[in-house]
Amino acid sequence: MANSTHAHFRYNILDHCFRNKSYGFEELLNAVNEGIEELYPGEKISERTLREDIKVFRDKKDGFGAPLKEGMRIYKYSDTNFSIAQRPLQKYEKYLIEAAQQLLSRFENHPKYNKLAEALIKFQNEEEQENDESRILFYDHNEEYKGINHLKPLYLAIKKKQVLQVIYRGFKDMESSVFEFHPHILKQYNRRWFVFGYNNTKDVNAWSIPLDERLISFKTLEDVNYLDSDKDWDLFFRTMVGVTRINENVERVVLRFHNGRENYFKTKPFQPDYEEFFEEEKQDQVWFETIINKELVQQLLSYGKDVEVLEPESLKKQMREHSKSIQQFYQE
Numbered sequence: 001m002a003n004s005t006h007a008h009f010r011y012n013i014l015d016h017c018f019r020n021k022s023y024g025f026e027e028l029l030n031a032v033n034e035g036i037e038e039l040y041p042g043e044k045i046s047e048r049t050l051r052e053d054i055k056v057f058r059d060k061k062d063g064f065g066a067p068l069k070e071g072m073r074i075y076k077y078s079d080t081n082f083s084i085a086q087r088p089l090q091k092y093e094k095y096l097i098e099a100a101q102q103l104l105s106r107f108e109n110h111p112k113y114n115k116l117a118e119a120l121i122k123f124q125n126e127e128e129q130e131n132d133e134s135r136i137l138f139y140d141h142n143e144e145y146k147g148i149n150h151l152k153p154l155y156l157a158i159k160k161k162q163v164l165q166v167i168y169r170g171f172k173d174m175e176s177s178v179f180e181f182h183p184h185i186l187k188q189y190n191r192r193w194f195v196f197g198y199n200n201t202k203d204v205n206a207w208s209i210p211l212d213e214r215l216i217s218f219k220t221l222e223d224v225n226y227l228d229s230d231k232d233w234d235l236f237f238r239t240m241v242g243v244t245r246i247n248e249n250v251e252r253v254v255l256r257f258h259n260g261r262e263n264y265f266k267t268k269p270f271q272p273d274y275e276e277f278f279e280e281e282k283q284d285q286v287w288f289e290t291i292i293n294k295e296l297v298q299q300l301l302s303y304g305k306d307v308e309v310l311e312p313e314s315l316k317k318q319m320r321e322h323s324k325s326i327q328q329f330y331q332e
Helices: 007-020 025-039 047-058 091-107 111-128 147-159 233-238 262-267 294-301 313-329
Strands: 164-168 177-189 192-199 204-210 215-220 250-257 285-291 307-311
Touching: 007 025, 007 047, 025 047, 147 177, 147 192, 147 215, 177 204, 177 233, 250 262, 250 313, 262 285, 294 313, 307 313
Parallel strands: none
Antiparallel strands: 164 177, 164 215, 177 192, 192 204, 250 285, 250 307
């Protein structure tokens, strides 16, 4: 049996190597150990462990059944479209998933359990789904979203306090821009991830970068001191809807809902710190303090004719302008 220490991490490194380049045994060992060293300083595997890993890859019954030819001095998939990610879970892997679910059940009375349990259930459902008839979960996800590939590298860059050189090109930009970036936190909004940090080139704090095709590439800048953030990110996001912060002007917003839609808002508020009115005649109203930005306006527009902005006047004006623009599309 292969060495279980960081086994799945090793398998991912090997899978990437076998798909993208031809390696000699020593080159392969160095590549795996460099990958391990990056996350687990001071740790490495032996030649024997690597040989056992290669056996697991070739094993068609209890392994991955990978297209790695025997008796070759180089290691590369004969079918470069193959990946262990495409293979069904092994028996012991299914056991690990079930064991993780049992472990998480210890926290089922704590709020942190819910999201972890949801992630495991989604993963298990995807693995067990063989056809449309067998589907149990139908959940909201963005199938075209490619930015998720940036999530793990950026998460690790934040953990390691690494400074990045970012190449970015907005949808309306004629040319790409290059800047020094100190990543601090990751934020998800509307099924899309954003990384916030300090743009040292422009000297701007809380600079946000969407994790999508606009983020062309990034690399670690060596020998550059990482600048930590002293920002209260929880407060930063609780005083706004979404991710766009064009000013620091927090205003009181009062909404009146129609057709009972206040009940829908209360079950999934786009501003979590909302307050209800005590007056009986205002039971269809809520208020909260926030920065006025485009995401707030978009959320209000999603309620259509079922929401009315009572305060502030500046927001009412924006809603009127949007209403007039929309009306032009449907004039007879």
